[in-house]
């Protein structure tokens with residue numbers, strides 16, 4: 001206690017973000033927050049000369065983030081600890097370089113970010129699922145195993161960064177397919193351990209939202225202001241997220257059944273289009289008439305979505321028409337795609353508008369794989385004009401699963417000292 005009190009006097013938190021929470025037999029337990037579980041960062045790595053300089057032959061280790069209750073702290077030499085903190089601070093003056101790995105579904109991606117500027121973002125998409133009309137989890141994890149090393153290697157090379165320069169590894173811990181997540185998580189852990197650097201876990205959904213803060217260092221970049229609403233639409237999610245800060249998000253509406261991307265993919269499948277069908281529908285819809293066919297829209301209270309009714313009505317509509325005309329799909333493909341796409345976009349925008357109006361928020365963003373859809377992007381632009389709202393549409397490369405967004409989220413967390421233990425296990429399901 002004496003030590004902590006003395007340290008606080010000498011070091012204000014904004015000068016040095018480290019707190020000594022425990023010390024035992026020349027092992028100092030230093031936390032990046034006052035008392036939270038954190039990460040193991042060997043100071044031997046931060047400052048290799050320290051061991052000798054401070055303790056001669058004495059065993060020395062400095063762990064950051066091992067949870068220790070301050071009451072277990074023993075008093076040790078304050079000057080020594082101050083020297084350690086000074087060295088760590090100097091270490092922190094080096095650029096923050098984060099390697100991030102994303103492997104939640106069927107894209108293996110790695111990205112490198114330096115001091116908040118994205119240096120590289122490399123993704124290997126898995127084509128093995130195409131013939132099955134959907135992602136086969138076991139095949140996905142095997143493909144991740146094959147891809148992860150070359151993808152990480154390429155990301156580092158493109159960034160011009162050597163692995164010895166990395167400050168931390170960010171990784172997607174969930175939600176997603178467990179086998180896929182396991183590959184990325186295990187790889188991240190192995191690399192972090194071998195390099196003696198901390199791990200930063202990222203929630204995949206938060207990553208999608210934070211894709212809006214990815215910076216390539218260009219002058220004309222725009223990033224949302226807090227609070228804003230984010231329409232998060234992907235293969236597995238359709239949510240309206242109230243984003244108060246990078247680490248303060250609340251789902252205020254979500255699908256009660258299928259996700260928007262899932263609806264696109266399933267309807268595409270019944271039309272005989274390849275997987276994933278969303279981009280195909282988008283492409284074909286460009287030639288079609290969006291007013292030609294009407295499909296059912298849900299009538300839910302609040303901000304929740306439902307897409308399973310639309311999927312069923314689309315299916316029955318096709319079945320009925322195919323009975324009379326076996327070429328119905330072929331002859332009307334573009335109009336079917338355009339009408340379906342318009343229905344999905346209308347459903348999405350209606351609830352978003354309601355939420356924005358009720359909450360009085362006029363900064364709105366869209367994220368997730370379906371935000372690549374051209375009609376949805378156009379609807380956002382029109383929304384901005386009509387309601388004088390600030391709209392944020394991500395570049396295409398940050399819409400579907402990518403590690404750039406994971407790197408950005410990890411960068412925020414790194415700065416806040418939010419690290420995760422080496423025994424962190426992936427999770428298949430979670431909220432924001």
Ligand code: ADP
Pocket residue numbers: 105106233234235236237260261262264265276277278279282368369370371372373374399400401
């Ligand atoms: P998840 O994280 O849930 O795996 P992603 O964020 O990778 O999903 O998004 C994949 C989903 O996005 C798929 O359902 C795909 O059909 C959909 N998608 C991608 N591009 C488009 C597009 N241009 N139009 C409509 N949907 C699209």
Ligand code: MG
Pocket residue numbers: 204208234235368369400401
């Ligand atoms: Mg995703």
